[in-house]
Amino acid sequence: MDYKTIILEKSKGIAKITFNLPDRMNFLDLVMREELKDAFVDIGADRDIKVVIMTGAGKAFIAGSDITTMEGVTAPAARDRLKSVQKLIRLMTELEKPIIAAVNGFATGAGLHIALACDIVIASDAAKFREAFIMIGLVPDLGGFYFLPLRVGLARAKELMLTGRIIDAKEAESIGLVNKVVPHAELEREALELAGSLAQGPTRAYGMIKSALNHWPMNLPAFLEMEANMQSVAFAIRDFDEGRRAFLEKRKPAYTGE
Numbered sequence: 001m002d003y004k005t006i007i008l009e010k011s012k013g014i015a016k017i018t019f020n021l022p023d024r025m026n027f028l029d030l031v032m033r034e035e036l037k038d039a040f041v042d043i044g045a046d047r048d049i050k051v052v053i054m055t056g057a058g059k060a061f062i063a064g065s066d067i068t069t070m071e072g073v074t075a076p077a078a079r080d081r082l083k084s085v086q087k088l089i090r091l092m093t094e095l096e097k098p099i100i101a102a103v104n105g106f107a108t109g110a111g112l113h114i115a116l117a118c119d120i121v122i123a124s125d126a127a128k129f130r131e132a133f134i135m136i137g138l139v140p141d142l143g144g145f146y147f148l149p150l151r152v153g154l155a156r157a158k159e160l161m162l163t164g165r166i167i168d169a170k171e172a173e174s175i176g177l178v179n180k181v182v183p184h185a186e187l188e189r190e191a192l193e194l195a196g197s198l199a200q201g202p203t204r205a206y207g208m209i210k211s212a213l214n215h216w217p218m219n220l221p222a223f224l225e226m227e228a229n230m231q232s233v234a235f236a237i238r239d240f241d242e243g244r245r246a247f248l249e250k251r252k253p254a255y256t257g258e
Contacts (some may be wrong), residue, residue, distance in 0.1 A: 001042065005032035008039050008152035013044045013050040013199035014192070027094045028110045029066040040091040041061075050199040050257065052095070053191050054118060055102040055206025062111025065131055078132045082141055091142050092117045093214050098198050098209025098251070102191035103178065108132045108166075113140065116209075119210065122191055124184040129177060134164040150216065195255045202239040203257040 003009075007018040019037055026032075043049050068211035070146070073081065092099055092114075099119035102188060109132040115121055119155075124183065131148070135141045140161055151159040152175045160167070169181045182190045198206070208230045234240055238258045246253035 001038065003039070004036045005029065006035050006039060006109050010049060013048060014051045014053060014195045015039075015046070015049045016055070018064055019054075019060075020062070021054040022056075024066075025060040025063035025106060026056045026058065026111070027064060028062050028067040028085075028114075030069055037088050037091060040088065040095060042096055042119035044091070047257065049096055050201070050203050051095065051195045052099045053102055053195050054099060054104060054114070054146040055188070055191065056104050059105040060111070061103045061105055061127070062114055063106040064109030064111055067136065068225065076088045078178070081112070083190060085142065086116075090119050093143075093210070096210065097203060098206050098210070100191050100195055100198075102187050103127045103129075104184070104187055106130075110142050113144040113147060116151060116177075117143055120194065122158070122194070123169045123181050123185065124187045125169050125181055126184045127172070127178075127181075128166050129165045129168075129172050131164055132158045134162060148177075160223070186242070195248070200255065202237075202243060202253075203235055204237050204239055222223040 003020075004021070007016075007020050009018075017036070019032065021027060021032070039043065041050055044117055070078075098120065098176045099118040101115040101121045103115055103121060103123040105126060106128050107115045108128070108130040112129055112131065131140060131144070131176070133144075144161070148160065151157075152160070156175055167175075167177070169178070173181045173220045181188070212223070212226055212230060215223075218226075237251075239255045242255060243253045
């Protein structure tokens, strides 16, 4: 499929999505929203893909939504627009494959929340982050109320959302917003290296881990019941038998995702 706002590349079990509107700071416009949803449907159906990387071209990851498309939008229309783009977050979180955000530059507003919807966030030391919604009188969307407190805690999430201040990569790492910060020139290599490692792992187990953690927070009895159900499924998957045999035979497992 030909895309106008993103680049989708597939190689060695890795799908790489690049937001490709560098002259517009990769604003999440109406076209990109639909193309990202299409890309994740494609990736979900491709059995050869084991892991996903998301990154941006130019100086931004995604520097927020395109506010030029918001003029004159009524309240009902705004709700419909948001419900439509929320499908992207559902596709990402429900994808049974790990997603790595390689944040190359500005990740603000909707861009920040798309990064946080990924499973692992690696940031360039040039990256900047901002809960920008308050700057135009809006409330956070695209799962921000869920993802940000899980990453940084409720008190810090309130501060970032209420002030809209910009934080750099070093602070983002110190408060748990990102998993790791690397020199800008090494970002792509680090992301590909991690993706390559994950691509060799037990993808069915990855999917169940993502599903379980997406239910957080739950009470302990509910988690214990869920883990019992999931583990019974995992025991019946071929990857478990391969992992067990490889461990006993002191060799690297060859997982197939079955």
